[in-house]
Amino acid sequence: MELRVENQPLLDSLNTAVLLVDDALHIRYANIAAESLLKVSFLKLKETNVCMLFGEVELAKSAMVDSLRINQPYTKRHETLQLHDGESSLIDYSVTPIQFEDTNSLIIEMQRIDRFLRINREEALSSVQDSSRNLIKGLAHEIKNPLGGIRGAAQLLRQELIDGLASLETQEFCNIIVTEVDRLRNLVDRLLGPSQLPALESLNIHEVLDHVATLLEAETKGEIALNKDYDPSIPQLLGDREQLIQAFLNIARNAMQALHRSERTGPRIIIKTRIEQSFTIAGLRRRAVCRVDVIDNGSGIDHAIKERIFFPMISGHSEGAGLGLTIAQTAINRHEGLIECHSTPGNTCFSIYLPIQV
Numbered sequence: 001m002e003l004r005v006e007n008q009p010l011l012d013s014l015n016t017a018v019l020l021v022d023d024a025l026h027i028r029y030a031n032i033a034a035e036s037l038l039k040v041s042f043l044k045l046k047e048t049n050v051c052m053l054f055g056e057v058e059l060a061k062s063a064m065v066d067s068l069r070i071n072q073p074y075t076k077r078h079e080t081l082q083l084h085d086g087e088s089s090l091i092d093y094s095v096t097p098i099q100f101e102d103t104n105s106l107i108i109e110m111q112r113i114d115r116f117l118r119i120n121r122e123e124a125l126s127s128v129q130d131s132s133r134n135l136i137k138g139l140a141h142e143i144k145n146p147l148g149g150i151r152g153a154a155q156l157l158r159q160e161l162i163d164g165l166a167s168l169e170t171q172e173f174c175n176i177i178v179t180e181v182d183r184l185r186n187l188v189d190r191l192l193g194p195s196q197l198p199a200l201e202s203l204n205i206h207e208v209l210d211h212v213a214t215l216l217e218a219e220t221k222g223e224i225a226l227n228k229d230y231d232p233s234i235p236q237l238l239g240d241r242e243q244l245i246q247a248f249l250n251i252a253r254n255a256m257q258a259l260h261r262s263e264r265t266g267p268r269i270i271i272k273t274r275i276e277q278s279f280t281i282a283g284l285r286r287r288a289v290c291r292v293d294v295i296d297n298g299s300g301i302d303h304a305i306k307e308r309i310f311f312p313m314i315s316g317h318s319e320g321a322g323l324g325l326t327i328a329q330t331a332i333n334r335h336e337g338l339i340e341c342h343s344t345p346g347n348t349c350f351s352i353y354l355p356i357q358v
Contacts, residue, residue, distance in 0.1 A: 017110040021050045022103055025064055037091075037112055040084035050108065055080030055088065064095060068104050071097045081110065090114035115280065118340065140188045147188075151181040198240035198334050205237050205244075205290055205354070206230050209271055212248045216256065216269070224259055229272040234290050238357055239335055247331040248292070250324035251339075251350045255296035258348065262299035270295040281338045281353060288356040289337075293349050301343040309341065 008031075011018055017034035021027055027050050030042040038045065038053065054060040056079075067074055073096040081091045093110040158174035213226055220226070252269065259267040272293040279289045301309060309325055325339075332339050337354040 017112075019050060019108040019110070020100065021064075021106045021108065023068055023105065025050050025061065025106075028105070034110065037081070037089070037110060038084055044084070053082055055082060064106060067095050067097055067106060073097060078113070081112075090117065143188055144185060147181050147185055151178055154178050154181065198243055198331075200238045200240060202236045203239050203241050203244075205234060205239075205273065205292065206232075208239075208241060208244050209248060209273070209292065211245055212252055213271060215249060216252050219253070220256060223267070224256060225266070225268040227268065227270045229270060231273045231275060234273055234275055235356060237290060237354055239354065240331075243331040244335070247328040248294070248352070250328040251294050251352070254324055255294055255298070255348065255350070258298040258301075259296055264298055266297070268297050275356070276353065279353060281336065281355070284336075286355050289353045290356055292352040292354070294352070295347065295349045297346050298348060300345040300348055301341070 011029075011031040012033075014031060015033055017037040018029075018031045019027055019034055020029035027042075027045045027048050030038070030045050035041055035045075051057050051061040051064065060079075063074060063076070066072070073094065075092070075094045077092045079091055079093060081089045081093075083089055089112055091110050091112050091114075093108055096107045096109075098105050098107055154174050154177040158171055158178070161171050161174065209228070209230075213228065217226055252271070255269050259269070270293070272295065274291045274293075276289045276291045277287070279286050281289070329339050332352055332354070335354055337352060340351045340353075342349050342351070
């Protein structure tokens with residue numbers, strides 16, 4: 001059973017994904033938007049039980065059977081849809097009972113919402129981070145001004161003490177002042193992030209990631225398995241090689257430190273690249289972006305700090321300064337990119353999106 005040919009152009013012109021299922025809940029039709037959403041052709045979907053597409057299979061089946069039985073439409077929100085490539089998506093969907101060719105059937109309309117939620121979350125986070133960054137810039141200015149005076153005074157005092165033949169211990173006190181002033185100045189500079197705008201050049205993202213992997217392997221000394229899963233079709237990107245290396249290294253080190261803390265058997269980091277089509281960053285829709293995933297199988301990010309991990313001075317361990325992810329995000333933002341994080345016990349994934357110039 002298939003839809004009449006004359007109906008297909010109308011349904012295929014819709015942005016909403018539409019499925020037709022029969023009374024056995026088998027898929028009988030999928031429009032183009034549904035094929036795009038599910039990442040599979042109708043020929044492969046045909047005769048599939050539609051409930052298998054949902055995260056909660058039995059709940060979906062029960063609701064659809066009831067809808068057919070009592071002829072009652074319903075809507076579900078924020079439901080998980082299992083995609084053909086093994087990934088998942090968050091959707092809203094509506095189910096409407098209809099009579100089609102003398103058979104009780106269901107029309108299922110699906111709307112992907114995870115992108116909208118991500119955009120809203122990105123905008124809210126960006127607003128908070130802009131406020132935080134402006135506050136840091138103001139504080140940095142107020143801190144660095146007196147630091148310069150303190151350092152200069154300490155150097156003059158040290159010279160006078162040397163000329164006056166003061167004890168080495170007294171001279172050392174001045175050296176400590178100069179050293180600590182320099183340390184504070186460096187801390188403030190790190191808080192502000194990279195001082196230079198990216199020097200953009202054409203680069204191979206996999207060469208950048210290979211360099212990061214080499215540095216990481218030297219630091220882990222073989223204690224953590226490092227796997228690479230690259231998409232060779234990704235074209236050259238425009239970027240600042242050094243800033244991107246620093247950003248990816250900070251994120252990978254964050255994963256490495258998380259694995260050390262979790263003391264997990266078989267610790268592993270995966271660096272994966274893929275192309276994402278039609279992706280929105282900062283309100284601008286890109287035809288294609290490069291996605292780099294840094295995945296670890298540690299214990300996950302503490303829920304108490306999950307929403308603040310990109311803020312300065314926020315760290316999941318007592319020894320950390322909480323600047324690595326902040327610096328990484330600043331560098332990626334300057335490349336008109338985006339960082340997202342999803343974390344559950346055993347699977348933490350930082351996804352970095354960078355525009356592909358087409």
